Amino acid sequence: MERVTRARLVGGLALLALLAGAASVAVGSAAIPLAHVVRALSGQGDPIERAILFELRLPRAILGLAVGAMLGLSGAALQGFLRNPLAEPSVLGASNGASLGAVIALYFGLAELHPAMLPIVAIAGAFAALGLLFVLSAGSQSALSLILAGIAVGTLAVAGVSLALNLSPNPFAAMEIMTWLLGSLEDRSFSHVALALPCITLGMVLVAWDSHALDALTLGEDGARALGVDLRRTRVRMLVGVAIGVGGAVAVSGAIGFIGLIVPHLVRPMTDRSPSAILLPSALGGAALLSFADVLVRVIPTSNELKLGVVTAFLGVPVFLVHLMRERRLW
């Protein structure tokens, strides 16, 4: 019984992610009929339409799916690993570190040297945050000390970003940083995909590797060790996986919040609630949700294109209101 519903859940979410990806390819400011999309994908059709599809929309769709999957998966894994339902990729400071790296690249003009420069410095920022996290929480295996160290690292990174905004030489430079911080997948190319996808793939494998350890940790650290879990290795894999994967994701998309926080909460009621059972559904759900949000920013008519991070933040609020009402037994 359980297996059937799980197969249905995973199948349903995979279909949803596929639809979202297809919508992301099909929808945009230039109206391209579906028949033309199909023709372009088979290597025929109008060269301008093909250029739009392959050089603008396809990389954007791939990044939407991959970044969403990484954020959803790492949120689900961290909630289990830290045994805290409010955990998300940013609690360990990796995404803030990546943001700081990107801001440094923008502030010092490194981003103008080469399109790949910003993402590379952003990934370096995620690793610097990870290194600091290891130094601060060394020797301790408790979830609380890890969360405290993560908050310290993340706050430091946010302070650095604020400093860059504060000291930016002119309003345009500050605006450029602010725009990046809002998060977007606009104008991304296959060079971004080539940079982010290996990071995200490696990150997802490392994070998902310890799914059994996450289940064992529901019995606490000693309980998990008595079940054969090597907590030190689990911790290294988890933290490195989040830093590489989320660092790679944030590097190309900017800071997109709430996906890692809300998606596990959305899929959890449809599973047996064990930490391992929500990993795959959260990855698929994250991919679908971020891709749909990315279609939404193109469809909603505003003078400037809406930023993705703004839309996901607005999506996050109702989910938490529902949880609050359930907690207070109002619903």
Added chain:
Amino acid sequence: MVALSADRLSVRRARRVVVDDVSFAAEGGALIGIVGPNGAGKSTLVQALLGLVPATGAILLDGVPLAERSRREIAQTVAYLPQGQSLHWPLSVERLVALGRLPHLAPLSRISRDDHAAIARAMVAADVTTLAARVATEISGGERARVLLARALAVEAPALIVDEPLASLDPAHQIAVMDILRAQAARGVLVIAVLHDLGLAARYCDRILVLDAGRLVADGAPSAVLTPARLRETYGVRAWFGSIEGVPVVVPLTRDSAQGD
């Protein structure tokens, strides 16, 4: 059959000696009780036997030093039910019992048919099949104690170490749990149980280790170990010893005034 031995085992915590020079050897097929006053080092001793706390001295599991075995190997060989196990996540009872199969699972693999059979056996043995779909954080303390025992049984390891498995159980379930431990020993499992109920320990155990202030002060058959003099010395109590229908009975009566504070 599994063999577990400790040679001059000591554990220090914050410069205090918690387990002091303990040596013993045990083999499968026996139910061994560890008794002693609060703070005698019973839980620390069993944690050291599992390699969960740093200790000096030698621990051999099937002739191999514990330090040379991986956490996974130890977990496959020795199942452990900690004292007062806390639950950090609202799992269903069935999923919680299924955690017992984790030592046998390769990374990224899923639970097999054999695993399901072991989980079902453990749930029947601990009398928790009717609770399968309930949420483990929302059941009563006594029910949770039995569910956690089922979790330890589901490992189906050749050795089983349980720390105060009777806490918060009613008399019927206390006897049921001791019957389970007895049955495990009869199947060849080495069962080591930290117990507080001296009557049940006397009645069910093949052998009893008495721990006092970290030291092993007595080791032998219940009748040889649980004596009025030993109880007065270790616990500071006078006790009534007897037998009802052939069942040994130990009833602590009063605190011994000579030991009182």
